[in-house]
Amino acid sequence: MARPRQISKIQSPPRVKGFMPLGHYTQEPERIVMLHLEEYEAIRLLDYEHLSQEEASGFMQVSRPTLTRIYERARFKIASALTEGRQVIIEGGTAIFEGRWFACLACRSKFNDPVGKGAECCPLCGSNQYERVKG
């Protein structure tokens, strides 16, 4: 049996659920690229924040070789989405968020619970209709 994938830590949920190509594209589920949350975080830390692999692996609490594998998978997925004009959905994977995160169903903002007491309502719009964002 294959060893289960290591759980990595990510700081906050991504702003968007995914990306769609402009022009002619297909919405067939098998053509959609599923970018896992840990892959998104690897791209964010290494290519956007310009951290070294050593630093990024510390943030994600995985070993550096594991981070390299996650990063390679992420780059391949993004490259295939770009060249083949496929939709990208960011979800799933083996990541957990730092702290608890919620998504407001009214204003669609995401917010965390810094003290760990549990959220009563959305801190922006006050709506009590929110759901837990799962890592």
Next chain:
Amino acid sequence: MKLVVPISTYSLDSALSMQFARSAFFAILDGTLPVLLANPYANNPLHAGRKVFNMLVNEMGVSTLAAYELGLKIQQMALKNKVQIIVLDAKIRNLQDVVYYRNRNK
């Protein structure tokens, strides 16, 4: 609860800034109307995130940071200091939208 959002111009209908620590202005929402202030660290070559966080949280008593995207260091400092983070949705485009949602909260 004092909430801060980064804005790009010094006006009540300003668009929200894509950056946080290097945004030109901030709007602090505590009462009904937001208080606008210039960011003195917007052009700092180094440690803008840390200085902005200290100014907003430790000196001005802000308890919630709301932005489209927060830098790595500010996020780390917010988590460490138990400051709440709001990742704003793309449909919230300007300060008026934030004020609208915020006033609905009251």
